[in-house]
Amino acid sequence: MSELAALSNSYQNWYRFSRNPTAVIGLLIVVLSLLAALLAPYITPFPDHVGAIVDFRNRHQPPSLEHWFGTDNVGRDILTRVIFGLRVSLMLAFVVLVIAVPFGTAMGLLAGYFGGWTEIVIMRLTDIALALPPLIMALAVAAVLEPSLMNAMLAIASLWWTWHTRLVYSMVRQIRALEYVEAAETLGASKTHILFREILPNCVSAIAVKTSLDAGFVILIGASLSFLGLGIQPPTPDLGTMVSDGASFLPDYWWESLLPGTAILFVALGFNLLGDGLRDLFDVEDVR
Amino acid sequence: MTKRFLATTATLAFATALMAGPAAAQNVVTMNTVQIFGTIDPAKISDYTDYMAAVNLYDSLVTVDSSGNLIPQIAESWVVSPDATEVTFKLRADATFTDGTPILASDVVYSFERLLRINQGPANLFAGVVEPGAVTAVDDTTVSFKLSKTFAPFMATVPALMIVNADLVESNKGADDGQTWLADNVAGSGAYLLDSWDRGSQMVIKRYADYYGEFLENPIDEVRWIITNDEATVKALAASGELTMSSPFQSPDTHKALVDMGRFRMESQPTTTAFYLKLNSKSAPTDDIHIRRAIAYATDYATIREVIFPGEPMTTVLPAGFADFWNADVPAPTFDMAKAAEEVALSSYAGQQIPITLSYVAGTLFEEEISLLMQANLESLGFVVTQQPEPWNRVTEIAADVATTPNVNQIFFGPTYPSPDSMFFTQFHSAAAGTWASMEWLQDPAIDALIDQARATGDVAEQARLYKEVQALMAENGVAVPLLAQTVQHTWTSACRASVPCRCSPSTMTWCVTAGPALDPLTEARARQGPALQCARASGATQPIW
Numbered sequence: 057m058s059e060l061a062a063l064s065n066s067y068q069n070w071y072r073f074s075r076n077p078t079a080v081i082g083l084l085i086v087v088l089s090l091l092a093a094l095l096a097p098y099i100t101p102f103p104d105h106v107g108a109i110v111d112f113r114n115r116h117q118p119p120s121l122e123h124w125f126g127t128d129n130v131g132r133d134i135l136t137r138v139i140f141g142l143r144v145s146l147m148l149a150f151v152v153l154v155i156a157v158p159f160g161t162a163m164g165l166l167a168g169y170f171g172g173w174t175e176i177v178i179m180r181l182t183d184i185a186l187a188l189p190p191l192i193m194a195l196a197v198a199a200v201l202e203p204s205l206m207n208a209m210l211a212i213a214s215l216w217w218t219w220h221t222r223l224v225y226s227m228v229r230q231i232r233a234l235e236y237v238e239a240a241e242t243l244g245a246s247k248t249h250i251l252f253r254e255i256l257p258n259c260v261s262a263i264a265v266k267t268s269l270d271a272g273f274v275i276l277i278g279a280s281l282s283f284l285g286l287g288i289q290p291p292t293p294d295l296g297t298m299v300s301d302g303a304s305f306l307p308d309y310w311w312e313s314l315l316p317g318t319a320i321l322f323v324a325l326g327f328n329l330l331g332d333g334l335r336d337l338f339d340v341e342d343v344r
Numbered sequence: 345m346t347k348r349f350l351a352t353t354a355t356l357a358f359a360t361a362l363m364a365g366p367a368a369a370q371n372v373v374t375m376n377t378v379q380i381f382g383t384i385d386p387a388k389i390s391d392y393t394d395y396m397a398a399v400n401l402y403d404s405l406v407t408v409d410s411s412g413n414l415i416p417q418i419a420e421s422w423v424v425s426p427d428a429t430e431v432t433f434k435l436r437a438d439a440t441f442t443d444g445t446p447i448l449a450s451d452v453v454y455s456f457e458r459l460l461r462i463n464q465g466p467a468n469l470f471a472g473v474v475e476p477g478a479v480t481a482v483d484d485t486t487v488s489f490k491l492s493k494t495f496a497p498f499m500a501t502v503p504a505l506m507i508v509n510a511d512l513v514e515s516n517k518g519a520d521d522g523q524t525w526l527a528d529n530v531a532g533s534g535a536y537l538l539d540s541w542d543r544g545s546q547m548v549i550k551r552y553a554d555y556y557g558e559f560l561e562n563p564i565d566e567v568r569w570i571i572t573n574d575e576a577t578v579k580a581l582a583a584s585g586e587l588t589m590s591s592p593f594q595s596p597d598t599h600k601a602l603v604d605m606g607r608f609r610m611e612s613q614p615t616t617t618a619f620y621l622k623l624n625s626k627s628a629p630t631d632d633i634h635i636r637r638a639i640a641y642a643t644d645y646a647t648i649r650e651v652i653f654p655g656e657p658m659t660t661v662l663p664a665g666f667a668d669f670w671n672a673d674v675p676a677p678t679f680d681m682a683k684a685a686e687e688v689a690l691s692s693y694a695g696q697q698i699p700i701t702l703s704y705v706a707g708t709l710f711e712e713e714i715s716l717l718m719q720a721n722l723e724s725l726g727f728v729v730t731q732q733p734e735p736w737n738r739v740t741e742i743a744a745d746v747a748t749t750p751n752v753n754q755i756f757f758g759p760t761y762p763s764p765d766s767m768f769f770t771q772f773h774s775a776a777a778g779t780w781a782s783m784e785w786l787q788d789p790a791i792d793a794l795i796d797q798a799r800a801t802g803d804v805a806e807q808a809r810l811y812k813e814v815q816a817l818m819a820e821n822g823v824a825v826p827l828l829a830q831t832v833q834h835t836w837t838s839a840c841r842a843s844v845p846c847r848c849s850p851s852t853m854t855w856c857v858t859a860g861p862a863l864d865p866l867t868e869a870r871a872r873q874g875p876a877l878q879c880a881r882a883s884g885a886t887q888p889i890w
Contacts (some may be wrong), residue, residue, distance in 0.1 A: 108719040108729065112651045116597075130713050133881050203735070290731050292715055304575040304709060308601055 068284055072337055079333020085326025093142040094253035116309045118257045123185040126128055126311035129301065134311060135295035138319045144325060148278040149207070152213045160217030161259070164224025165251050169232055179225065184220035190215050190277060200284050205288050208281045212274065223266055227259045261338035263288045272324040279320045295320050347605055369477070372566045375836075376581065376588035377573035379575035383548055385526040386455070386506035387462040392568075394465075400549055400567070402506035402532035403557070404435050405452065405487075406499070414499055417557070418447055418507055418533065428494050431502075432480040437484040439556050441533045443511040449481035454510035459523060466744050468505035473498060489630040489864070496802055497763035508532060517700045535559065536567070546570050554878070582608065582835075589836040595709065596654055603833045610835045614656050616665035617758030621718075621825035623751060630751045639752065640677050641684035642721040648827055654709045655828025660815040662830035668804065669764040671812035674819045677826065681721065688725050703742075703750035706733035711754050714827075718752065743780040753783045756830065756872045764811050768795050770816065784823035791817055 058307060073079055097103045101124075111131030125134035167178040190212045198204070232255065240254050247295040282288065282296030285333035290297075295316045302313030381393045389398045399407075405419040419433035441446040459467050478490040491498060509531040515527035517730055530538050535548040535557060547569045561679050572578060572589070575598045580585040582602050590602060602608040623630040623639060642699075649655045659676040662669060688694060700720055702713035705751045712733065719729040734742065742748040759766040769776065773795045776782035789812055798810040818824060 079866065108716065108723045110713070110717045110720045112647055112717075115651075129709065130716050141568055203738075253526040285735075290712060290733070301709060301712075304595060307579070308597065 067233070069337060073333060076336055078329045080337065082329025082331070082333055085322060088191055089142055089323050089326060090146065092139050093146050096139045096143060100133075100139050102133040102136045105132040105136045105295055106140045106291065107250040116305070116312075117316075118310070119311050120311075123244070125315045128298070129305065129309075132291075134298070134315055137298060138295065138316050140320055141295040141298060142315065142319065142323065143335070144205075144282075144292070145275045145278055145289055145320070146256070148209050149274045149327075151206075152216055152274045153267055153270060154208055155210075155213040156216035156270075157263065157290050160220025161224050161256075161263060163217065163258075164221040165228055165256065167221065168225040168228025169247070169251055169255065175225075177288050178221065182221050185215045185218040186222075188215055188341055191280060194277070194281055195285075198281075203286055205278070205282060207272075207287050208286050209278060212277060216270070216274070220266060222262065223262060224259050227262060231255050231258055250279050257291050261334070264330050265334045265338060267331075268327055272327035275324050275327070276318065350565045352653070361737050363588075370565045372568065373564050373588050374570065374586060376570045376572050376578055376587060376591045378545060378571075378593045379863060383527055383567070384530065384541075385523060386465070386508060386532070387459045387526075388523070390465050390466045391432075394595060394667070396540075396569075397549070398506060400536040401530045401534040401538060402508070403534055404503045404506050405435075405505050412715070414502075414520050416498055417476075417503075418452075424499070428436050428496075429500075431486060431491075431499070432482070432486060432488045436556070437485055438532060439529070441512070441717050442537060442554075443509065443512060443531075444551055444554075447488040448484050448510075448535055450484075451507055451510045452487045452505075453479050453481050454513070455804065457713075458508065458521060459505065461645060462523065466501075467843060469501040469504055469586075473501075494800060494802065495815060496799060496807065497685045497765045500763050504801065505728075506532065536584070539566070544571065545648060545682065565754060578602075587837075588836065590831040592834045594835070596833065599833045599835050607837045608835045609832055609837075612654065613832045613834070614665065615758065615830045615832055616663045617756055617829055617830040618661070618663050619653070619655060619660060619662070619754070619756050619827045619828060622753040622755050623823050623825065624746070624753070624783060624785055625821070625823045626746045626750060626785040626787075627695045627749065627855060628701060629691070632691045634687045635693060635698070637824075638684040639722070640685035640692070640822055640825045641680045642718070642725060643825055643827070644677065644679045644717055644721065644829065647717065648714055652713045653828065654831040654833055656831055658826035658829045661772070661818045661826055662811065663678065665829065666764050667765070669811045671815040674815050675813075683725070684721075685723055686859070696726075697728050698726060698750065699730065701730045701732045701750040702752045703734055704731040704754045705739060706735050714754060726783070740780045743783050744778045745749060749783050749785065753824075754827075755780065755783060757781050758813050764807070765795075765799055768814055769799065769812060771824070772814070779789045786821070786823050788821070830855040 073083075086190065092099065101122075107134060111127075114127050114131035115129055117123055117127040117131070123133050123191035125138060128137070130135055139248045152257065163178050165183075178343045193215055194208035194211045199330045201207045237250060237254055240250050245254075279296035279299070282294045283298070283300040284296075287297035287300075299313050299320070300312075302309065305312050377393050377396070379391070379393055381397050382391060383389060383394055384397045384401060386398050386402050388769045389395055399885055403417050404418060406414045406422070407417040408414060417438075418435055418439050419605055422431055422433045425433050433452070435447060435449060435452070437446075437761075441451075453635070455551060456474070457476060459465070460470065460476050470679045473491055473493065473495045474489055475492050478492065480488050480490075486725075489498075505604070507710065508526070512531040513522040513526065517527070518524050525592045530540070530821075533556070535555040537552045538547040539871070541547045549567050551563060551565045553690060570579075570581065573593075574597055578587065578590055578598055579601050582590065582605060590599065594602075599610050603610050621639065621643065623636050625631055630639070645657065649657065657676060658664070660671050660674040662671070663845055664670050684795075688698075692798075700717045702722075715731055715733075719731065722729055739753075742750070743753075757767070757771055770779075771781045772786055772788075772791055773782075774787045774792050777787055794810050794814050794817075798807045800816075801810075803809060824863055
């Protein structure tokens with residue numbers, strides 16, 4: 057009976073989701089990007105153009121049947137490099153979120169449930185962190201430590217968790233006053249049980265929406281950082297660096313900057329549409 | 345802000361269009377520079393934009409003509425004592441500052457003492473050569489420099505000493521020797537006056553009609569420098585008609601795009617600025633001479649020169665522009681992958697994967713291209729390449745320690761004064777170790793001895809013999825792979841070209857805009873004193889070559 061209910065529930069969800077065209081487009085874009093990044097060596101026309109290859113006779117070739125996105129300043133196929141560049145972008149989003157989301161959620165749970173000094177300390181910390189623009193923080197950290205994209209992204213992760221903390225905190229504040237939580241407390245359930253079995257599951261949909269929206273933003277920030285010169289070591293392709301390198305050839309060789317830029321837009325847009333779709337689906341308010 | 349910028353741009357474009365008309369008697373040149381003007385205080389100037397402004401606002405005792413010869417400026421003549429330790433300059437009696445007061449010997453003494461006191465900018469050219477108090481005013485128009493030792497290139501350094509108006513600086517001295525005041529004001533005798541200066545965006549200078557020196561026919565009346573290093577912006581400015589002249593430091597693609605617009609023509613000038621791969625001779629694997637030779641063989645010189653960065657072939661560590669000192673017997677390096685593989689096999693690292701780091705200035709596209717080209721060739725020989733792009737200010741840091749100096753470094757070096765000594769002492773003498781110009785960590789006593797001998801002798805033939813020997817030794821040890829001698833490309837509108845007579849020389853390292861006598865030396869000043877000093881201080885945002 058309960059299995060059937062669960063099934064019909066998820067079917068209902070899927071039905072509602074699939075009625076929302078933007079959400080479906082978002083999902084498609086995200087799945088497509090993930091697949092492209094995963095299968096990059098098999099689907100790209102010139103997989104060796106990711107490594108140490110130069111072909112100066114073919115530099116600055118405009119888009120053609122052979123090179124759909126044209127070639128760059130050392131004659132490498134831009135389509136190939138864009139698809140491989142997705143790997144870096146998605147990896148960055150993954151790194152930041154895999155750190156920020158669980159940590160931020162845990163902090164939010166603690167602050168919201170225990171209140172008192174725990175709440176004051178955690179929430180004031182988030183206030184401080186939220187006052188720092190992530191891009192500036194990333195540049196500062198990169199300047200102090202080794203200037204690498206990974207350090208910059210870790211700096212961003214160190215700020216990003218606060219958004220999740222605030223979100224979860226506000227939800228926990230509401231949920232902990234609900235009767236089923238009181239009931240569990242009355243029954244003598246442990247705090248761990250209440251936090252992770254009673255409260256957390258009711259925050260999951262909001263966290264999912266927020267995470268999906270975040271992925272888009274993190275990809276944009278990662279691209280901005282590599283545009284500003286904190287890119288990954290060449291010759292590994294990286295979308296932000298490609299835009300930045302290509303910009304010096306504007307407007308003549310527009311494809312070198314514009315097409316990688318479009319790829320960034322595409323992925324970030326995909327995650328945002330998906331996030332918006334999920335928000336409509338779960339009917340979550342106040343995420344962002 | 346944006347709106348105002350647009351409005352300004354539009355006004356400028358309009359103004360330029362008006363001035364370009366036949367009715368306009370004004371000769372206005374608008375060009376872009378790739379970096380800001382840091383300072384116009386002649387005791388602090390260090391980089392190419394600083395010098396470019398300063399040589400137009402201030403005069404020196406002597407200056408350099410377009411062939412690299414010293415010519416009189418404030419001084420009308422000079423006498424060098426037989427033992428070459430005292431130089432006496434006779435000043436022009438009619439030379440005046442731009443406030444109308446005459447230039448006296450005491451102004452020269454004051455300018456020199458102030459330069460040494462502040463001890464920045466060109467001061468290091470005189471350090472250990474002319475001590476404080478060694479410059480004296482014999483009478484109002486005679487000034488004497490006593491050298492503490494024989495220093496063959498001394499005369500070549502004199503144009504770097506720009507003369508300030510002592511009375512004017514003294515009356516605005518403040519607590520810092522007039523540094524604050526001279527940062528924004530001019531107390532000189534140059535052919536141009538500072539008209540406006542917005543530090544982040546532009547500087548305008550105007551011709552000083554009562555200049556004591558002579559102007560060429562049809563001189564430039566006004567120079568506007570627009571500060572931007574962005575290739576797309578330069579192209580946009582050119583397309584809008586605002587730009588009459590590009591900086592020489594645009595990419596070959598930008599020069600080409602400008603020429604394609606039809607109104608611009610490009611001129612190439614060979615220079616004596618050398619571009620090297622400097623190999624750290626003290627760290628593995630480039631401590632092995634065979635690895636160094638393999639790298640030299642694995643370098644595709646023709647592609648670098650012809651496709652990536654314009655330049656003339658360079659066969660020894662000295663550019664051929666130093667004709668009298670250049671060793672023609674040193675064979676030119678060649679691109680030969682088979683020989684490179686043979687050299688790797690001869691090395692102590694044969695038969696294994698050889699890790700190697702290639703460093704270049706981050707954000708410099710052509711250096712990245714060269715580095716990728718090197719990587720492709722080296723990896724086919726069994727090297728495992730790590731690319732190490734570093735911002736320019738980091739390069740100067742990592743060059744300070746042999747352990748942090750990467751294996752292969754792309755470095756530009758141009759003479760800072762018109763003497764081969766500048767090329768050899770500053771790069772290959774042990775005294776230079778730990779600077780960005782000397783990332784080879786050569787520290788070879790034999791080469792030090794040869795350079796020291798050349799510095800101590802006044803005999804040019806003997807100097808040439810010694811320097812040729814150094815070049816042969818450098819070719820032998822292979823620590824510096826000469827890639828090319830930079831060719832400076834410079835684009836300007838045809839109209840501007842036609843109306844502005846230009847004298848250029850093969851020995852100068854950059855373009856010349858000549859009209860007034862003061863605009864001419866800016867070329868020279870750059871060739872002589874600018875680039876290397878500037879390289880040391882250029883921010884990461886700009887390239888070390890300029």
